Amino acid sequence: MNKPTLLLLALWLLLTPLMALAKEPAPLSTPLVTEATAADTDMDALTDGETVYVHVNGLVCDFCARALEKVFRKQDAVASIAVDLDEKIITVYFKDNMRLDDDTIISLIADSGYNVTEIEHGN
Numbered sequence: 001m002n003k004p005t006l007l008l009l010a011l012w013l014l015l016t017p018l019m020a021l022a023k024e025p026a027p028l029s030t031p032l033v034t035e036a037t038a039a040d041t042d043m044d045a046l047t048d049g050e051t052v053y054v055h056v057n058g059l060v061c062d063f064c065a066r067a068l069e070k071v072f073r074k075q076d077a078v079a080s081i082a083v084d085l086d087e088k089i090i091t092v093y094f095k096d097n098m099r100l101d102d103d104t105i106i107s108l109i110a111d112s113g114y115n116v117t118e119i120e121h122g123n
Contacts, residue, residue, distance in 0.1 A: 077098035
């Protein structure tokens with residue numbers, strides 16, 4: 001093979017896996033995170049714990065929501081979370097008599113690459 005052909009072949013071999021990564025992933029049969037506002041989610045009926053609404057910059061896709069859900073699910077105090085990508089709000093539902101302090105919540109989100117702009121405490 002001549003040099004231009006080898007160069008094109010090498011370029012194709014390098015770019016093909018990258019193009020596959022750029023494609024949107026197939027949807028899961030069971031979504032890990034529900035895109036819902038706190039008003040749409042009746043978690044308060046399921047848990048007696050506190051609810052915290054965290055306003056976050058940088059939430060743009062379902063991957064963002066899944067990454068944050070994974071982080072928060074590792075915390076013993078968290079019953080569930082809901083991520084509203086349109087409003088950029090993470091609603092964290094805590095188990096009864098359990099919670100995370102604001103600094104821990106900010107740290108978990110910042111370590112995931114997002115910026116907390118405000119935290120509101122419910123019930």
